[in-house]
Amino acid sequence: MDNRPPPPQSLLDSIPQTGSLHRREPAPVHLWNPPLSGELDMRITRDGTWYYQGGPIERKALAQLFSGILRLDEDGRYYLVTPVERWAIQVDDAPFVATNLNIEGEGQLQRLRFTTSLGDEFEAGTEHPITLKCDPDSGEPAPYILVRANLQALIHRNVFYQLVDLAVAHEQNGHSALGVWSNGQFFPMDGGAEAR
Structure with missing residues (x-):
């Protein structure tokens, strides 16, 4: 008699529901093109909370694991992608939220290091530009920073206030x-110009 468990039928079945999960680098999802x-x-x-079947995902490590296989496709939809599966999910705004800011140096030599609620860390610069969009309904500014590929993080309001306190005038x-x-690049906070 074979006592082995049946093979997983989907990516959710393959994730352990108990025990520890180890954070990994994001998967090379851009290389995979499985059918939907x-x-x-x-x-x-919008606050960065992950929900599954109506309830919040309590284990941060599980949300981190899912975020490592997240992709935004040209159709404007978000997917969890493995080499053999591609599941559409709903994202209210941006999939990440930048909740912490560390500042090193000052002036044009300043480096702004962001951390997301899921523990991703990166410095604003050429690879991680800051952009400002206006909410079409309220007109309120909404700042974002690129995390990786085309996945953005909404910059939390408290962190945005820190950026506003750091803002300086620059001829552009x-x-x-x-x-x-940050890292020798200037990021406008008024939404009226591109970074240089």
Whole structure:
């Protein structure tokens, strides 16, 4: 008699429900192109909370694991992707939230290091630009930073206030812009110009 458990039928079945999960580097999801497996009852809310079947995912390590196989495709939809599966999920705004900011140096030599609620760390610069969009309904500014590929993090309001406190005037494209420096790049905070 074979007492081995049956092989997993989906990516959710393959994830241990108890015990420890170890954080890994994001998977090379850009290399995988499996067929669509369906819609997964999973949602990431604007505050960065992951939900599965209506309830929050309590284990941070599990949300980290899922975030490592997350991809935003050209159709504007988010998917959890493995070499053999691609599940559509719902994302209310951005899949990550930048909740912490560390500042090193000052002026044009300043480095702004962000940490997301899931523990991703990166410095604003060429590979991780800061952008500012306006909410079409309220007109309120909403700042974002690129985490990886085309996945953005909404910059938490408290962190945005820190950026506003750091903002300086800089002549850009013939106009004075208010913004912040990181890794030698200037990021406008008024939404009116591109970083340089």
